Amino acid sequence: MTVFYQTTYSSPIGDLSLLADEEGLLGVWFLEQRYFQRGYEEILALEEDNRHLIAARKWLDAYFKGENPSLSALSLCPRGTAFQQRVWQLLQDIPYGETLTYGDIAQRLNCPSAQAVGGAVGKNPLSIMIPCHRVLGSRGHLTGYAGGLDRKNWLLAHEQSAI
Template identity: 55%
Template sequence: MLYKTVYHSPIGALTLAADETHLVGVWLAGQKYFGAAYKEPFIERANHPVLQKAVQWLRAYFAGKRPEITALPLKLQGSPFRQRVWQILCKIPYGQVVTYGDIARQLVQEQGQKSMSAQAVGGAVGHNPISVIIPCHRVVGADGSLTGYAGGLQAKSWLLAHEGVQIK
């Protein structure tokens, strides 16, 4: 069974989803790939313990605190490549950004490959099912500009400004 609740944040309504024991999704209203990995319907359950914990995490984040991602039980569905990219996203510090190319270079080093396209990384970043908490908003273009965000560039801009990032 999958459960959901809606949290009204400064960037709009966020739908949170969980299975019995893990947070499986956080999506902005209208977000690209909303619930893409899940075919069964979500059952409304605001009092679900995992969803309540995620709401507390989001309240702290939007209040300017820096809650740890590890405080939440996360379960991500995706290919091994996407999973690795999402793990890298989790390590980007609050208030800092990296480029898609930076992540591609890290993966090249880890995997001993000759090259990897930043576009492949961008595809994995864009399919992040746990927005805001897994900070895909902290990934920018090679020149530091805002590029692609499944929840919209306005939300990405707001999140980065909230974290004190100077945006080009």
């Protein structure tokens, strides 16, 4: 039986729910975002820390201080389809302070549909850590962030100001 652990992290742009099991970090969601805890709605989680939640909080602390923390100290375990996993892996390669478009990602994955990429990006369960906020629409405009466009704008400005 899998044991789940959950905590809340207070960020400058709203509270985040962090979920982990013994293998790693499963999700980081803004409390009112679309797809909140998708796939985990029916689980019972202990409201206590484990090593993955502690590491996630340290990472978030550094990020919100304007640092570019490495993901290497985290064990990210997002669950999704094979296509979603490919998209989420590519998102992790977008450098801090830079952006790509949905079309750029589709092209890099040899996928004919930027909309399919958008669907996978939107279901990213690890907000901020897998940086879906770094993905823009075709003309470089803000679009499609499950946590809200105001947060996406804040995150992008935060990274630009920290560079």
